[in-house]
Amino acid sequence: MKTLEQLRETWRRDQVFDFMLPTPEYDQVVDTSHGPILYVEDISVSFDGFKALNNLNLYVNDGELRCIIGPNGAGKTTMMDVITGKTQPDTGSVWFGQRINLLKQSEHSIARGGIGRKFQKPTIFEALSVFENLELASAGSKRVWSTLLHDLSSLQRDRIDEVLELIGLQELVRRDAGELSHGQKQWLEIGMLLMQNPRVLLVDEPVAGMTGEEVEKTAELLTSLAGKHSVIVVEHDMAFVRSIARTVTVLHQGSVLAEGSMDQVQNDPKVVEVYLGE
Numbered sequence: 001m002k003t004l005e006q007l008r009e010t011w012r013r014d015q016v017f018d019f020m021l022p023t024p025e026y027d028q029v030v031d032t033s034h035g036p037i038l039y040v041e042d043i044s045v046s047f048d049g050f051k052a053l054n055n056l057n058l059y060v061n062d063g064e065l066r067c068i069i070g071p072n073g074a075g076k077t078t079m080m081d082v083i084t085g086k087t088q089p090d091t092g093s094v095w096f097g098q099r100i101n102l103l104k105q106s107e108h109s110i111a112r113g114g115i116g117r118k119f120q121k122p123t124i125f126e127a128l129s130v131f132e133n134l135e136l137a138s139a140g141s142k143r144v145w146s147t148l149l150h151d152l153s154s155l156q157r158d159r160i161d162e163v164l165e166l167i168g169l170q171e172l173v174r175r176d177a178g179e180l181s182h183g184q185k186q187w188l189e190i191g192m193l194l195m196q197n198p199r200v201l202l203v204d205e206p207v208a209g210m211t212g213e214e215v216e217k218t219a220e221l222l223t224s225l226a227g228k229h230s231v232i233v234v235e236h237d238m239a240f241v242r243s244i245a246r247t248v249t250v251l252h253q254g255s256v257l258a259e260g261s262m263d264q265v266q267n268d269p270k271v272v273e274v275y276l277g278e
């Protein structure tokens, strides 16, 4: 009975999770020969006349780990919504590499085509094991039923092993996801995104609610992903940002206020005034 209920739950989730949808075929490969994997140019977004993003420009290099900080309401979430196709901007352009115009892609195409997004709250299948969660995330275009009922390919198994090692949950592979700690759930969800081999990972406030030890492990995980993936982390926890940051972008009132190393932005008088000095 438990299995049947789990399958029913999974079936419903099929309508919600991007990784269960078919992978789109972009007619262009992601071309990063000039360096950046993301070009966000002159983006403006208004809500009832209020400019949440105001001529925002952001360039993220292939393989980079970028931290985005800024006070509440600075436009961080809206920026991620634009990159992932959830919000269409009033003006501007967003390119994935030099050739893929993200503003012409649907939210699902973007998610399945190489830009993974981790929301703050983990959205894993609590009633399934760690392994089964990763297994489902590797489903690709296969339907959920067939994934649960058929054997995995050896390639998929290898990828699950690789991801388990990355997220440090090898010992808990048969444990129900619902029994994991908050931090472990967050890592599992990152692992589920990694099963899709995304080129870009957007991670929203990953360490909120974590213990000190979990924060440290998350820092290790995210820094280990950079290089193979481009990782964009939005976070308010300054100690955490300092521990992982290479380049930090500070948003304020929908635009980039400052960009540079953590030391550079922390000593920038504009940044101190609007944010860090608060």
Ligand SMILES: Nc1ncnc2c1ncn2[C@@H]1O[C@H](COP(=O)(O)OP(=O)(O)OP(=O)(O)O)[C@@H](O)[C@H]1O
Residues within 6 Å of the ligand: 047, 048, 051, 052, 070, 071, 072, 073, 074, 075, 076, 077, 078, 079
């Ligand atoms: N759907 C919406 N309708 C109206 N206003 C919105 C909407 N979404 C965002 N805003 C406004 O746009 C501004 C930017 O919001 P956004 O959530 O992008 O900021 P943020 O930097 O992510 O803030 P936080 O750190 O608090 O999450 C805020 O003033 C917010 O109230």
